[in-house]
Amino acid sequence: MSEQLLQYLLSGLSTGAIYSLIGIGFAIIYNSTGIINFAQGEFFMLGGMSTYYFLSVAHLPLPVAMLLAVLLTTAVGVLFERLAIRPLRNASPLILVIITIGGSILIRGIAMLIWGKDTHSIPMFTGNEPLTIGGATILPQHLWIFGITLLIIIINRFYFYNTVSGKAMRACSHNRRAASLVGIDVKRMVLFAFAISSAMGSVAGIISAPLTMTSYDVGIMLGLKGFCAAIIGGMSSGIATVFGGLLLGVLEAFGAGLISSGYKDAIAFIILLLILFIRPQGLFKKAETERV
């Protein structure tokens, strides 16, 4: 029985790590612009699908394909900000949120036209011999997922607390007006936010594609799960959202294993609703009167 529980835990953590990365993407954009970017899941999809494309159709080596995929997705993120978000800077957040939904449908549609409706897989980074840990098994790819997620979180932390532009971005998230008064180019920070979160989304898509496979529509569900993670973490672009993602993944795995696998997605969304009703500021944050 303890082996089973360990297996649920490991499965949950690896799924949760992916949720975390997508969740942080949501949070970064939310903090710099005040909008929920529902195209976040599409960045995840673009990461996986374009890696597949560069790898299997253009026949590039895996590291090059991954790098190009991140660059391409980042370019799409930047373009999206330039073309869809920036021209409407004065629109209300609600309108912008709806624009991001439209954007996600557009990106998904274009991906479908270019790459077709099939599911594709990309090879594991290093072998597919399972490793045994205390009776539970994981794949080398899971270690990649944990490692890369950890690395991204560290870089993220360093960027936001130790660099000028990172600090400027945090300033924007606290008070955009005050930030611009002290000479921070808020528009540029918004652009940065989109670049960073699209890059992170694509990395999440790339590292999970060898395990979960990818197709033009994988972004919908994972985008929502990432959103749940960000809500649990109170839209923090740091460690709270990571915990949110991991918690969600683990609860899903235990729920599927111990209660019923039919309720797996229901568990995620019940948590989302509960948090929104009871602790809208997130699970780990003290209540504030004003979010900014």
Added chain:
Amino acid sequence: MGKFVSFVFALLLIATATVAQAAPTIRIGGLFSVTGPASFLGEPERNTLEMLVQEINARGGVNGSKIELFVYDTQGDATKAVQLATKLIKNDKVVAIIGPSTTGESMAVIPLVQRERIPLISCAAGVKITEPVKAWVFKTPANDQVAGEKIFNYAAKKRQKKIALLTVSDSYGSSGREQLKVLAAKKGFTIVADEVFSPKDTDMTPQLTKIRGANPDAVICWGTNPGPAVVTRNMRQLGITTPLYQSHGVASKKFIELAGASSAEGVTLPAGKLAVYDIISKKDPQAKLLREYDQAYRKKFGVEASTFGGYAYDGFQLIVAAVKKSGATPEKIRKGIEQVRGMVGVSGVFTMSPTDHNGLNLSAFEMVRVTKGDWVLAR
């Protein structure tokens, strides 16, 4: 006088018009979900139907009448399917309809065609489409239960008794799950685990860990890609060596590609013969037709033919057979289809009757096993 002349002219016009229409076209409708979530069904169905109509018209049509095809995209939406079916019947005046692609859409269209008395040949697999039998409704895909029965017969031969089910939570999976449970009870198997996963799930190790705890003799997974491929990989990851059966829903090379040849090794499933026509016996009545269909489809569309396209293929052949036999009115087509005996198609050999509007039996499937990244017949 002037009036008389124009009257004569009018008569002449009518006369010449009827002469020009000596052989009226046969109008056939197609309703497929070419775009939307079920586009993997609708696209090959539409392609196949258009290809067949072109071919047959190039050879002079059926009984000297050309076929005129009206195809609409339902986008997988039941409401749209009903609207478009109405349009086919009222505006385009078709004599028969092929489609829709999904069970939900088919069920929505059935009351309409029953009322309007137009034969409908559904391309969806749901068992309730033709059970109970409805006068004007036929379907070409084999019932899921036929595939399930094939699996259980095979499992019985291997003396497997305790079965674990792992099914996808969409309509395909839940209908499969119901059928499998009924069949298991009927054939004396015990279901020791009954797990589900959702269509876009990316990790099924929790379900499989639970299944391992129940210690089954075999696992039956019922779903369409990518879920079953993930299940196959996860089983390998967890080191579960219990025999794994998949459904006919993944009977294509794509499944082996997605699951990876090493993970998929040994997976056994009932396959429509199209997927394996190059390994079935040359004497199989379908072998020649399957090869021709696949080659023609590849030549025209650049991809391999799919079982789904085959559903439209068979639907069209049923109509052609009925028109040749009885005539091209809706009632004659309906009667003609009911009289089809031993018609070789893509999905199987059809023998219709007033009490069987599907007409397929166990021979529609072949049990195959993945060996070194390819299919071999499972004995």
